[in-house]
Amino acid sequence: MRLMELTPKQQTVDLIRSAKRIVVVSHQNPDGDAIGSTLALTLALRKLGKDVQALCADPVPPTFRFLPAIDQLSSQLAGGGASDFVITINTGAVKVDKLGYKNYPEQQKLNIVIKTASGELAPEMVSFSKSGGAGADLIIVLDTNDVERMGSLYKDHAQLFYQTPIVNIDHHPGNGYFGKVNWVDLGATSTAEILVSLLESLGSTPRPPALSAGNPDAGKTQxxxxxxxxxxxxxxxxxDTGSFQNTNTTPKSFTVAAQLVAAGARQQEIVQHIYKTKPLSTLKLWGKILSSIREDRESRFIWSKVSSSDFAAFGASETETSGVVDELLKTVPNIDFALLLSEKQDALYGSLRGVNPKVSVADVAGLFGGGGHEMAAAFRLTSGSLADNETEIIEKIRRFQAGQRTEQPNQPLSSMPTMPESGLQPSPAPSGGRFALPT
Incomplete structure (x- = not known):
């Protein structure tokens, strides 16, 4: 049976079985699904005797530091420094006669000398790249709809990603299908949910001989x-389901969750650390966000903002906004959605959570080059500050909502007090950029 006749799941299992060295990587600004999926698959593959690296470009948010094997998630590709430096010359019609080099240790210089039999070489014919390095047989990319969302890991090792087979496992709309195998399940609540099915299939793989020596169960499945x-x-x-409160929650997600609890998942530990434990810096930051809430009663949405100086003032990390939209902002009644604008070191991020299922926040994020799900989406602007972009962002959303109102009747907003509009100055339209899916 040819590869293309197999399902993505079957192709993934076959590639994993044949690989020895595997890199598992997820997106920058990692959330619970990215971290949990990456580490879970890493630990499972090691049970199969695989040499596995777990990678993420950015640090783990403090909220998730309680997770098992968290210190095994690295931002650096092991062996990356051992790659070959490749000089490529597009010779075209030029015929090369001899190739040599002259080394000048005192000057810390190496000259590569090419003698041509006919024609002449020019600098524009020369390009440079790296190859080798990690020496992976397979790369598994999780919860990532675009290769650029892997951040520096992709930018610094583009050649490795180009040369190595990629399995792309995701549940987000708009996935770029950049892998040799693309297992994209839009009906899944999370990448973690997809991995449960993968581990069931991999569990039918016999124990590796190296792990079965002296074991009476050698050769049996595990x-x-x-x-x-x-x-x-x-x-x-x-x-990813907001503790099973979001509208993407399905009967299957409850079934899979029950299966995981039966397998020993520490559900109360998850709840305690993620939902019932907040550092003082987080509470102060959230207080600032709540005090900055504004609303547009006619356009049926609320928004708030947090600047880079706010993070510094409260000693908070940039990951500590995670949860404030889901747990607080979107609880306001009679709105279509809530927006949080977060000014971070590298860009301005917009995080959207839907309340009215008739309005897709993915469409709202699309106004700014972003995307996501109908009820959870985000965008990222790399040009301009919060002050530069806020007014234009809000005006674009108002125009979008005005179009929505032609399709559905108005409903009054709650009696929430109107926030002042002072301090907002007209600004140039923001430029688009790659988006980070919701955290």
């Missing part, structure tokens, strides 16, 4: 789910 892996996967499902 269950890959244990308490740690189940906890990691349940974290991914729990966070």
């Amino acid at each position: 269950s890959l789910l244990d308490a740690d892996i189940a906890t990691l996967l349940l974290t991914g499902i729990t966070t």
Whole structure:
């Protein structure tokens, strides 16, 4: 049976079985699904005797530091420094006669000398790249709809991603299908939910001989789910469903969650750390966000903002806005959605959460080059500050909502007090950029 006749799941299982060295990577600004999925798959593959690296370009938010094997998630590709530096010359019609080099140690210089038999070489014919390095047989990209969302890991090792087969496992609309195998399940609540099915199939793989020596069960299949892996996967499902409160929650997600709890997932530990524990810096930052809430009663949305100076003032990390939209902002009644604008070091981020299922926040994020799900989406602007972009962002959303009102009747907003509009100055339209999906 040819590869293209197999399902994405079957193709993924076959590629994993044949690979020895595997890199598992997820998106920058990682959330619970990205972290939980990456570590769960890493631990499971190691049970199969694979040499696995777990990677994410950005640090783990403090909220998730309780997770098992969290210190095994790295931002650096091991062996990356051992790659070959490749000089490529597009010779065209030029015929090369001899190739040599002259080394000048005192000057710390190396000259590469090319003698041509006919024609002449020019600088524009020369390009440079790296190859080798990590020496991976397979790269598995999780919860990532675009290769650029892997951040510096992709930018610094583009050649590795180009040369190595990629399995792309995701649940987000708008996935770029950039892998050799693309397992994209839009009906799944999370990437973690998809991985439960993958681990079931991989669990039918016989134990590797190296792990079976002296074992009476040698050659028999093994269950890959244990308490740690189940906890990691349940974290991914729990966070991406908003603790099973979001509209993307399905009967299957409850069934899978029950399966994970039966396998030993520590559900109360997840709830305690993610939903019931907040550092003082987080509470202060959230207080600032709540005090900055504004509303547009006619356009049926609320928004708030947090500047880079706010993070510094409260000693908060840029990840500490995670949860404030889901847990607080979107609880306001009679709105279509809530927006949080976060000014971080690299860009301005917009995080959207839907309240009215008739309005897709993915469409709202699309106004600014972003995307996501109907009820959870985001965008990222790399040009201009919060002050530069806020007014234009809000005006674009108002125009979008005005179009929505032609399709559905108005409903009055709650009696929430109107926030002042002072301080907003007209600004140039923001430029688009790659978007980070909701955290």
